[in-house]
Amino acid sequence: AQTVTQSQPEMSVQEAETVTLSCTYDTSESDYYLFWYKQPPSRQMILVIRQEAYKQQNATENRFSVNFQKAAKSFSLKISDSQLGDAAMYFCAYKRGGSEKLVFGKGMKLTVNP
Amino acid sequence: KAGVTQTPRYLIKTRGQQVTLSCSPISGHRSVSWYQQTPGQGLQFLFEYFSETQRNKGNFPGRFSGRQFSNSRSEMNVSTLELGDSALYLCASSLGSHDTEAFFGQGTRLTVV
Numbered sequence: 001a002q003t004v005t006q007s008q009p010e011m012s013v014q015e016a017e018t019v020t021l022s023c024t025y026d027t028s029e030s031d032y033y034l035f036w037y038k039q040p041p042s043r044q045m046i047l048v049i050r051q052e053a054y055k056q057q058n059a060t061e062n063r064f065s066v067n068f069q070k071a072a073k074s075f076s077l078k079i080s081d082s083q084l085g086d087a088a089m090y091f092c093a094y095k096r097g098g099s100e101k102l103v104f105g106k107g108m109k110l111t112v113n114p
Numbered sequence: 115k116a117g118v119t120q121t122p123r124y125l126i127k128t129r130g131q132q133v134t135l136s137c138s139p140i141s142g143h144r145s146v147s148w149y150q151q152t153p154g155q156g157l158q159f160l161f162e163y164f165s166e167t168q169r170n171k172g173n174f175p176g177r178f179s180g181r182q183f184s185n186s187r188s189e190m191n192v193s194t195l196e197l198g199d200s201a202l203y204l205c206a207s208s209l210g211s212h213d214t215e216a217f218f219g220q221g222t223r224l225t226v227v
Contacts, residue, residue, distance in 0.1 A: 035215065091157065100210065
């Protein structure tokens, strides 16, 4: 079975600084997708960034970028120029190709200090 | 374009009762998935429906069931509620072609007393 591990339950960062959230996963599949979702206090899960396993290039979305290390099964999220609005729970998620089922990590609470 | 809509937002039920939650997906999306979120277990997959058919199911007891209508709206039902069913229930919709991302609703907070 696929598993997703987020080992850091909480992190904090100063506004305008950079923070990296870690995630590891375990799978024997070759076709899969990885995601970072953000869940603010409003509870709605918001997609931050996605990575296709077959792509070697790391995904980037504005201030958010990932470091995808396929051999190490590592998928970290880097948030640059952190803003107060980035404060939320962040979930790493895995989806096998051909399936809609998302497997989530336990999440990590990010606090942004002004 | 309207997002994923879940109703109701909050619900309080008594042990032994049953409950029905509703999810309206984004227009054009044919896949609806349901997740249970609790502090202890995190986010767990309940089931996925595509074109009115259950395509995948998680490890939940038979008290949890769902269905999808021809307009892609989905409902999930929990019968004989237990205290442990208290959770945030999230619905996600997608095109269903497996390589697209899922968009989530704001969830239904169910409290069982």
